[in-house]
Amino acid sequence: MDRDQLLKLGGKLDEVELVEYTDPWPVKGTKAEKRAERAVAAWFTLAGLSGLAFIGVFLWWPWEYVPATSDQHWLYLLYTPLLGLTLGLSILGVGVGVVMYAKKFLPHEVAVQQRHDGPSAEIDRQTFVAHLADAGDRSTIARRSIIKRSALFGAGAFGLATAALPLGSLIHNPHKDSTNKNGLWHTGWLAEDGERVFLRRDTGDPHVIELVKPEDLDAGAMETVFPFHAPKNSSGGVDYAKMEGMLAGTERVDEHELFEALRRSDNPVMLIRLRPEDAKRVIKHQGQEDYNFGDFYAYTKICSHLGCPTSLYEQRTNRILCPCHQSQFDALQYAKPIFGPATRKLAQLPIQVDTETGYLYARSDFNEAVGPAFWERKS
Known part of the structure; x- marks a missing residue:
């Protein structure tokens, strides 16, 4: 048919x-x-x-x-x-x-x-x-x-x-430039070519640079800080004169760099000053025993679960809280997760005080993955 x-x-x-x-x-x-x-x-x-x-x-x-x-x-x-x-x-x-x-x-x-x-x-x-x-x-x-x-x-x-x-x-290969601060293994706290990265607070105006000293925080206080890359002199050290001019607003600054430091997602860090009685009970992570400066401890604000900001700190319990999925981290035990879906500790930033100015600075970048894991993470 x-x-x-x-x-x-x-x-x-x-x-x-x-x-x-x-x-x-x-x-x-x-x-x-x-x-x-x-x-x-x-x-x-x-x-x-x-x-x-x-x-x-x-x-x-x-x-x-x-x-x-x-x-x-x-x-x-x-x-x-x-x-x-x-x-x-x-x-x-x-x-x-x-x-x-x-x-x-x-x-x-x-x-x-x-x-x-x-x-x-x-x-x-x-x-x-x-x-x-x-x-x-x-x-x-x-x-x-x-x-x-x-x-x-x-x-x-x-x-x-x-x-x-x-x-x-x-x-696009995300690891092509993994040795610099734009690679997945690093953040804006990476000090390139020997520069010094100070802890900077967010005043609401990205053009204003305000650094942090230990005496700025009371015992039990927490503050969110961001990286500030200090200018270098001809010998490769910190150009303190130019830096003081930048802080005073008399020296020209790179506005893009200042703004990016406040907006980059893996830059926010919680600077916590423990109370003296709590600092005596701290349990430090192996290999990070000297990452703190006295009672001051600095942890990334990026939750290790899904990357939400761990913006809440309970002074009485010394717990760091993530408001998204209720993960809780113990600030007295190297920010170890103790409740919720997070399974990894918060990355700790090694800090120290600059003897010349008294400002807090980062001794190096984080030595562990910040935020949610990606497939190359080894732990």
Whole structure:
């Protein structure tokens, strides 16, 4: 049997009654049909161009922070909106193109069929395939090359755009520069080329530099601090004269560096001054016995569970609390987790006091992973 015969037979066997089966274009090749065809192709083309634009923005648009005083700041501000706009237009183009094609070119069919239980017989499967093939022919997609090409272009570019998001992180090697502060193993507390990194408080104004001295905290107090990389002199040591000028606001500073120190996600550190009676009961972690300075202990604020800020400190119990999932860490036992889903201690920052100025500084970067684990972590 040919396809037309199978169509009729299949309808009878399946008890299908065609109430309406109207060809939207009974007269072929009219101007209206061509306009509809071009409209559908235009939406698919928009989807393709938008998908390619998304890939271009994702790969090459300047995304790193630029200070507001820079002429390039507006480009940085446009990065995220452009990603949303281009990907959204690509999704919209594919969706509208498909819907418009269905409305403009697919036959308007109204059919009534009785439902039956159990699997279909072989003859039903054969007639079903014939119906599908006939529907493809009646949709006229085979002879509309401009729509096929534009649909392939739009859907293909949209597919590439959606694949660029997960593939981008695989193409970029996160460990390429792992020896500097931008690597996964380090934070903004890394002292490069022998520089000294002081503990800085956040005053609310990123342009104001205020460092921390031991006498600034009362016993039982906690403060969040951030790194400040002191300027160096010609011999490689700290340029104290220039640093005092920066603190006083008379020396020029790198505004981008100051702002980034306060905003980088792995920089916040809890500086805790234990009460003298509590400091006597401290249990230190092996290999970190000298990381504290007297009663002062510094731990990362990034929870080892999912990276939330451990912003709460109970003075009476000496517990560090994470408000997201209620993990608790004992400040008297090297910030060991004692409750909640966290299973790793908070990373401890080694601190000391600068004898020249009396300010607290970090002796080195953390020697363990900060925050949630990643797959290269060894413990």
